[in-house]
Amino acid sequence: MLSIDDGKLKELIVESKDLQADALRDTHSTMADLREIGAARKGRPVDLDRIKAYNTSRRDLLKKGGFGFGGLAARGLLGGAFGSALFGIVAKPASAQADVDIQILNTASSIENLAIATYGAALTLDFIQANATVTAFATTTMEQHTEHSKAFNAQAVALGGMEQTETNTKYQSVVDETLPTLTDALKVAEFAAVLETVATQTYVANMSLFEDKESKTIMASVMGVEAQHLATLRAVAALLSNDLGELVVIPTDVAALPDVAGSVAFPQPFEGTEMASPPEEGAVK
Amino acid sequence: MFENQSKENEAILTRLAPGPLSRRKVLIGGGVGALAVLAAACGSDDEDTASSGDPTTTAEEPSESESESESESESESESESEGASGDLAVAQLAASLEVLAVGTYGAALDAAGSGALGEVPPAVATFVTTAMEHHQAHLDAWNEVLVAADMEEVTDPPEDLKAMVDEEFGKVKDVVGAAQLALLLEQTAAATYLAAIPELMDEAAIGLASSIHPIDMQHAAVLLFVLGEYPVPDTFAQTDMAYSA
Numbered sequence: 001m002l003s004i005d006d007g008k009l010k011e012l013i014v015e016s017k018d019l020q021a022d023a024l025r026d027t028h029s030t031m032a033d034l035r036e037i038g039a040a041r042k043g044r045p046v047d048l049d050r051i052k053a054y055n056t057s058r059r060d061l062l063k064k065g066g067f068g069f070g071g072l073a074a075r076g077l078l079g080g081a082f083g084s085a086l087f088g089i090v091a092k093p094a095s096a097q098a099d100v101d102i103q104i105l106n107t108a109s110s111i112e113n114l115a116i117a118t119y120g121a122a123l124t125l126d127f128i129q130a131n132a133t134v135t136a137f138a139t140t141t142m143e144q145h146t147e148h149s150k151a152f153n154a155q156a157v158a159l160g161g162m163e164q165t166e167t168n169t170k171y172q173s174v175v176d177e178t179l180p181t182l183t184d185a186l187k188v189a190e191f192a193a194v195l196e197t198v199a200t201q202t203y204v205a206n207m208s209l210f211e212d213k214e215s216k217t218i219m220a221s222v223m224g225v226e227a228q229h230l231a232t233l234r235a236v237a238a239l240l241s242n243d244l245g246e247l248v249v250i251p252t253d254v255a256a257l258p259d260v261a262g263s264v265a266f267p268q269p270f271e272g273t274e275m276a277s278p279p280e281e282g283a284v285k
Numbered sequence: 286m287f288e289n290q291s292k293e294n295e296a297i298l299t300r301l302a303p304g305p306l307s308r309r310k311v312l313i314g315g316g317v318g319a320l321a322v323l324a325a326a327c328g329s330d331d332e333d334t335a336s337s338g339d340p341t342t343t344a345e346e347p348s349e350s351e352s353e354s355e356s357e358s359e360s361e362s363e364s365e366s367e368g369a370s371g372d373l374a375v376a377q378l379a380a381s382l383e384v385l386a387v388g389t390y391g392a393a394l395d396a397a398g399s400g401a402l403g404e405v406p407p408a409v410a411t412f413v414t415t416a417m418e419h420h421q422a423h424l425d426a427w428n429e430v431l432v433a434a435d436m437e438e439v440t441d442p443p444e445d446l447k448a449m450v451d452e453e454f455g456k457v458k459d460v461v462g463a464a465q466l467a468l469l470l471e472q473t474a475a476a477t478y479l480a481a482i483p484e485l486m487d488e489a490a491i492g493l494a495s496s497i498h499p500i501d502m503q504h505a506a507v508l509l510f511v512l513g514e515y516p517v518p519d520t521f522a523q524t525d526m527a528y529s530a
Contacts, residue, residue: 144520151521200499207495208488217483220498224475224522227499228506232516235507251513254460255406262411266503269422270496 101212102161103279105152108206108219110168110282111199112149116142117167118175118195122188133249134185134236141229148222155215162284170281171198185245189237196230198275205276231265238264372490375481376427377439378530379494382474383424385442389450389470390417393463403459409511416467416504423497430490446473446528461512468508472526475501480527498522 119142122128129135153163167175175195182188203223210216238260239247247256393413397405428438442450450466457463478498485491506516 140515141517144517147520204492204495204499207482208491213483218521220479220482220495221521221523223495224479224499224502225517225519227502228517231503231506232510235510250510250515252510254409254511255404257406257408257511259407259411262408262413262507263415265507266415266419266500269419269500270426270493271499272496 099159099161100279101210101215102156102159103283104206104209104219105156105159105215106161106164106284107168107277107279107282108199108202108222109149109152109156109164110166111171111195111202111277112145112152113165114167114171114175115145115195115199116149117172118179118192119145121175121179122182122192125182125188127183127185128188131185131245131248134189137232137236144225144229148225151218151222155218156284159212159215164282164284166282168277168282171195171277184240186237186240189233189240193230193233193237194275196226196233198277200226200230200271201273202276204271205273206279209279227271234267235261235265372485372487373431373434373436374530375485375494376430376434376490377436378443378528379478379481379497380424380427380431380439381441381443381530382446382477382528383420383427384439385447385450386420386470386474387417387424388442388447389454389466390420392454393457393467396457396463397460402457402463405460409460409464412504412507412511413463413467416471419500419504423500426493426497430493443528443530464508464511468505468512471501471505471508473528475505475522476524476526477528479522480524 119138123135123138123142128138149164153165157163178191182191200223203219203226206219207216207223210219236248238258239245242258242260244256244258247253390413393402394410394417396402397410397413424439432438450470453466453469457466475498478494478501482491482494482498485494502522509518510516
C-alpha cells in the first residue's frame with residue numbers, strides 16, 4: 001500500500017515550483033499531479049524486467065548493425081578513435097542502481113549539458129563566426145539545449161532525484177578528442193549531427209522505458225526538437241560538402257538547392273535507437 | 286511572407302480539432318483480447334508486467350483497506366482494457382492521418398507533373414517523393430499492428446480533415462502553396478503523435494509512435510526552411526495542432 005505524507009508533499013510542491021516555472025514555461029505542466037507522482041514514486045525499486053528488455057533490445061540492434069552506425073561508417077566517422085570510442089559507449093548495458101526514470105532524466109541532462117558546451121566551443125571558432133546563419137543556429141540551438149537541460153533537471157528533482165549539472169562524462173572525452181580536429185564548418189556540422197543523433201535516439205529509446213507519464217511528456221516534447229536540429233545540421237552539411245555554403249541562409253534560394261537537399265535531412269522513415277545512451281550513463285552518483 | 290503561417294495553420298486546425306487528444310477521445314473497441322493480440326504482434330512484455338503485481342505499473346491511487354483491494358483489482362483490469370482500446374484507437378487515428386498525408390503528397394506530385402504548380406525545384410520534388418514514401422511506411426506499420434489485432438486496415442483519411450485539406454489544395458497554385466499545405470499536415474501529424482505518446486500503454490506502440498514523431502518534425506523543419514522560416518522554431522514541441530477524432 002502506498003501512503004503519502006501530506007506535509008512533505010506540500011514542501012515538495014513549494015520547493016520545486018520555482019524550478020518548474022522557469023524550465024517548463026513552454027510545456028505548461030500540471031504541477032500538482034507532477035508532485036504527487038514524484039512523491040509516490042520516491043524510493044521505488046528499479047523495474048529489472050524493463051532494464052533486461054532494454055539491454056536485450058540494444059544487443060539485437062548492435063548485432064544487426066543499425067542504420068546509425070551504417071550511416072556513420074559510410075561517412076568515415078567510425079574508422080578512427082572517435083568511432084571506436086563511440087561504439088564502445090553505445091555498447092554499454094544498462095544497470096540497476098537507482099530509479100530508472102531519474103537515471104534517464106539525469107542522463108538526458110548530461111547529454112544536453114554536453115551539447116551546450118560543444119556549441120559554445122564551436123561558437124568561438126573563427127570559421128563559425130564568419131557565417132551569420134550558422135552562428136545564429138548554433139546560438140539558438142545552445143539556448144534550446146539549455147532549456148531542455150533545465151526541464152530534465154526540474155523533473156528529476158520533482159521525482160526525488162538530484163540535478164545533473166555535469167556533462168556526459170563518456171561523450172565528453174569524445175568531444176575533447178574531436179574538437180581539435182574540427183577545422184572547418186562542415187566538420188563541425190557533422191560532429192554536431194552525431195551529438196544530436198545521440199540525443200534524439202536516446203529520447204526515442206526512453207519513451208518506452210519511462211514509468212512516469214510527465215517525464216515521458218517532457219522528453220517527448222524535446223525529442224522532436226533535437227530531431228529538427230539534426231535535420232538542419234544534415235542539410236547544412238550536405239550544402240557545405242557540395243560547396244554550396246552560400247545557400248546556408250534564411251531565406252534560401254530554393255530553386256538553387258540540389259535535389260539531395262530534399263531528402264538528406266531524414267534518411268530513414270523511422271528514427272532509430274542504435275546510438276541511444278543507457279539510462280544510467282549520466283546518472284548522478 | 287510566411288511568418289504567420291504557423292498561426293494560420295493553428296487557426297485552421299482549431300476549427301477542426303476542438304481539443305487535444307485524450308484517452309477518452311480515442312477509446313473505441315478493443316478490449317483485453319485485443320491487447321493480447323497487439324502485445325503479441327508487437328513483442329510486448331505487458332503480460333509479464335501485469336502479472337508481476339508491480340505497483341509501479343498498475344494502480345495510481347493507493348487503496349486504504351483490504352476490502353478495497355478487490356475493487357482496485359477490477360479497476361486495474363478495466364484500466365488495462367482501456368489501454369488496449371486506446372492503443373488500437375491511436376493506431377487507427379495515426380493510420381488515417383498517414384493515409385491523408387500519402388494522398389496529399391501524391392496529389393502534389395500529380396499537380397507538379399501536370400505543370401499546375403509551375404516550375405518545381407529539384408529539392409522540392411525530392412522532398413515530396415521522400416516524404417510520401419515515409420508516410421507510406423508509417424501507414425504500413427500502423428496497419429500491420431491493426432491487422433495483427435484482427436482489425437481492418439485503415440484506408441481512408443479522417444473525413445473532416447480531408448475536406449479541409451481538399452479545400453486548401455484547391456487554392457494551391459504554386460510550390461509555395463503546396464509547401465504551406467504540406468507543413469500543415471506535418472505539423473498536425475507531429476503534434477498528434479506527441480499528444481498520443483504519453484497516452485499509449487503498449488511498449489511497442491510507444492516505440493512506433495516515438496520513432497515516427499521525430500521524422501514528421503524533420504519534414505516540418507525542412508518545409509520551414511524552404512518557406513524561408515527558421516527550421517526549429519520551438520524549444521519544446523507543441524501539441525496545439527494535434528488532431529482528435
